[in-house]
Amino acid sequence: MPGARYGMDAPYGFGFVGLVVLGFWVTGLVLAVTGGPGDAVPALVSGTLLAGCLVLSLHATLRGKFLVWRDVLDGLDLRGDERLLDLGCGRGAVLLAAARRLPRGRAVGVDLWRGRDQSGNTPAATLRNARAEGVADRVHVVGGDLRRLPYAAESFDLVVSSLTVHTIFGADARAQAITEAYRVLRPGGRLLIADLARTPREYAAVLAGLGARDVGVRGLGWRAWWGSPWVQTRLVSARKPAAG
Incomplete structure (x- = not known):
């Protein structure tokens, strides 16, 4: 294959x-x-x-985003049985990297599958990649709007996203997507969103308003610069308070 x-x-x-x-x-x-x-x-x-x-x-x-997400995922110290949601999974760069670390878990990807966002962007391409990576048994993809996720509250241990939420037009609409991501996160679960320009600070403010803990924003370094340090990828991280 x-x-x-x-x-x-x-x-x-x-x-x-x-x-x-x-x-x-x-x-x-x-x-x-x-x-x-x-x-x-x-x-x-x-x-x-x-x-x-x-x-x-x-x-x-072609390379930098894979390296920075490798480091991010390795830093999570996953058990391997978590249920993960990738918002805007595209052809699976982050989704499948996470799935490799979840031998007893499940990795779910949601996307609108628009070619302008990523070349050859289709669910079939993502599933072919999952088979090539040997993780098809633990990967599921679905079409959906990030502002209205088709999942019940508190469904996932980990929610991730890479370079996607900024494509939603309007700060209020992006805030709705972040609110949805937080809604489907289980108590004690973690959220990690990598994005561009000023939008990560928008997301951090929304998460703080929702009561998230350990909210932080940090740059991911030169490997994720889009042409210059003025267009760099930053990572928003947060945790949902544990129940009780």
């Missing part, structure tokens, strides 16, 4: 930036020929800097 294939985040964005880089370089070459080397410098430098940002982002989507 072929190995797992996880695609690329925001493929149209990468394509657009690649075209812009090419446009700068072509413009620079034309200016060098028609005007002289000095005229070409601004366009060539701009294209090269943007190309560097593109390479850093490609590293984040």
Whole structure:
């Protein structure tokens, strides 16, 4: 069986930036020929800097996010029998990494399966990857809106999400998704949401308002930078108070 294939985040964005880089370089070459080397410098430098940002982002989507989530999941000291929910699981990068650590547990993924969010984004692709990773027996995927999760309250020991909630338009709608994530979390359970820009601090404020404990936000380092340190991935972590 072929190995797992996880695609690329925001493929149209990468394509657009690649075209812009090419446009700068072509413009620079034309200016060098028609005007002289000095005229070409601004366009060539701009294209090269943007190309560097593109390479850093490609590293984040193809390798970096896997490395940072490996470290995050290893740090949880899981028993192996937990029930986990991945919000916006895509083709399973985080979902299946978690499933490998749950030999007696269950890993459930919810997604809208939009190609603009991830290349080749379908439930069938996720299940093929689960078979390739040898964890299909403990993985289940379902289509669903993160603002209205199809699960009863207190259904999961762990809720995770990677680079998904920010795609929901509007702070109130994102807050609704975070509230739903907290609703389905069991007492004593943990929530880990990795996302971009200022949105992690939004989520932390919502969780604090819901009564979550140990709410924190931290950067995940250069491996999860999307072009520059100004567009970095941050992780929100929180715990639901234990019953009683």
